[in-house]
């Protein structure tokens with residue numbers, strides 16, 4: 001099995017020459033320059049990851065890390081943690097929100113039980129449980145360092161399995177009641193922002209519970225004092241198995257040379273932790289949309305990622321990645337199929353150098 005250290009030591013920056021050639025291809029297509037905006041930049045990034053301007057969008061899947069979070073016992077969520085298993089079960093059966101959207105986009109959905117507290121029975125779920133949920137970070141660290149590394153290595157192993165199955169573009173998502181609390185805690189530490197600035201209402205909270213959520217995060221960070229320079233430490237003290245699994249997935253995608261599409265707030269928090277662990281990972285990531293949660297835009301900015309979609313979405317499950325896939329297919333149809341200025345005999349007065 002690949003260890004976290006093997007992967008960190010082997011990840012290289014994406015291929016800048018291939019990305020530059022993809023940029024030149026876009027600039028030669030007979031259309032207004034840069035007129036597909038973020039979609040052009042997404043395909044340029046994919047060319048860099050794939051090491052060639054001859055991009056393959058190919059087979060798409062969305063990996064969904066499902067886990068429970070001990071912090072839920074502090075009353076920071078609208079629903080109980082049993083919802084994690086219920087939604088994961090539906091995902092395994094192909095009937096959750098992301099499954100409906102992914103079916104339209106022609107993508108497979110791969111739910112992974114990396115830490116659901118209870119058991120699930122759907123044969124569609126990949127069972128890779130590291131623990132039965134995390135601990136309450138107000139009382140003790142959410143996970144041990146050992147559990148955190150195991151969750152990161154599980155994510156890496158899932159990326160390897162997706163590579164073996166021939167997927168050339170991976171979306172990512174999560175299902176975990178309470179994971180906007182852990183994500184905001186992780187982002188508060190990594191972005192050095194007060195919890196009040198990076199905390200939202202998650203899947204829905206009244207004002208009293210929202211205030212409690214902020215003070216739980218403040219107190220949790222004070223008590224656990226995670227080391228902001230050490231992504232593994234931050235994940236273990238105030239993160240979760242879903243976040244660590246996603247961070248591992250991003251490290252694995254970089255290792256196996258697969259572009260990884262983020263979903264919302266939770267994916268962005270996990271991605272920032274992955275980049276703290278191995279900075280070269282950032283070149284392998286694509287944003288899909290900007291989450292309506294207050295820290296969504298801040299996290300993407302810190303990652304240097306530009307979302308193609310701003311639709312006020314905050315559903316999770318990888319729905320943002322599902323929404324981006326058809327847009328990438330359309331962008332590719334233009335990139336690959338369109339005539340150039342030269343072929344259309346359209347003269348550019350100021351040809352690009």
Ligand SMILES: O=C(O)c1ccc[n+]([C@@H]2O[C@H](COP(=O)([O-])O)[C@@H](O)[C@H]2O)c1
Pocket residue numbers: 076077078174175176177178179180181201202203204263264265266267291292293296313314315316317
């Ligand atoms: O992706 C987002 O930006 C996002 C924002 C708010 C909520 N969610 C979803 O809602 C769940 C977490 O919300 P909560 O309130 O239980 O922390 C989790 O299963 C996520 O998939 C997701």
Ligand SMILES: Cc1cc2nc[nH]c2cc1C
Pocket residue numbers: 079083087174175176203315316317
């Ligand atoms: C029902 C439900 C479905 C979800 N999907 C992602 N997060 C969710 C949270 C809830 C509460």
